[in-house]
Amino acid sequence: MRYTDVPVLPVTGGSGSGDTMEVFFVKVTQITSDLQWPLDVYGIVAVRDSLDRKRNYLFSRGRDNCQTLTSQDSLLQLTGPSRAIVLWDEPVFEIDLKVKDKGSSLSEDDKILCLDFFGYNNISYRGSLSYTRTKVLSSKHSTVEVRYAHVMRSVEATITARISKGSGNFSARLTACNTNIGEDVVLLDTRGKEVFVNEDGEVTLQRRVVVVEERAELILGIKAEQLGDAGESSTKLEKKFGFVAKSARRNEVYFHIGSSSLHMVVAWSVLI
Incomplete structure (x- = not known):
């Protein structure tokens, strides 16, 4: 960054x-x-x-x-x-x-x-x-x-996630994919458990930094399930969203899981 x-x-x-x-x-x-x-x-x-x-x-x-x-x-x-x-x-x-x-x-x-x-x-x-x-x-x-x-x-992409509405009462698998490679990097996989959210609303990702070939796209993917009081699944979401690589600045996207919203930001940077 x-x-x-x-x-x-x-x-x-x-x-x-x-x-x-x-x-x-x-x-x-x-x-x-x-x-x-x-x-x-x-x-x-x-x-x-x-x-x-x-x-x-x-x-x-x-x-x-x-x-x-x-x-x-x-x-x-x-x-x-x-x-x-x-x-x-x-x-x-x-x-x-x-x-x-x-x-x-x-x-x-x-x-x-x-x-x-x-x-x-x-x-x-x-x-x-x-x-x-x-x-x-x-x-x-x-x-x-x-x-x-x-x-x-390629350029560097640093990814962050934050709960902008509601709570973190959902499980999630978040991935990032460089379209010129076609393989996923797993950013977060809670394996059916609730995402961990700190006091500021930030979701703790396992990995945050990926690289994207110039002129390629970064595809963010999410598979999420809202969890009830007993841990049972209710609302489900499976979606992807892409950004064209750039040398600086940021892109953002919101994913809505039931009553909660997950705000993801991609911060772009050149290497030198």
Whole structure:
């Protein structure tokens, strides 16, 4: 969002857009016989790029805040990146995931799920189109897949959501999609539970930052169900709304779920 409030420039190559990376998911696809589902997983998944070489976290949980993975639901709940991952030169993924030993209070008794790193050689790519790929990491205890995209000539979009009317008595799955890629980034999935709303009315999203290719559209999607007093579903909403990418400023849209309104804002920014 560093350049959201500057004058809008034409979104063309050379006006601040550049190649970036979008990460769609990190998934544990297989475990070996010395581990059993469900798994209480903690640790980090991060990316370093040449903008500042610091870790840009995609997933970060301590031992006292594990995510439980099952054989039917083994996607890590990503919470990053905090800014766009730039592809000026080769970015590096770092993965350090462990499985908590439920019978021990000592971290020394935990098992390594995945301890690995890998780079993406973006410099060797000479194509003109964005594309996706899946990296498969096989180790002693597991197989992990990382799904990501090389997004050509793109800008950053930071997304926020707020309850503008009513309450947060609805469940929601919010997604963002770059039309030139066609795969969803999950911004929020409450899995049938009410959305979490802070005192200011802001809805806490799991992920907020995505990248969109210049001249492409960002499609925001929502699947929501208003919940009654006993948690039963009543009003349902399934809708999508698109914005053409731009170099700065904001777009907004309202989604109405029963008596509640969800106000979503997209803040656009070039990368440099």
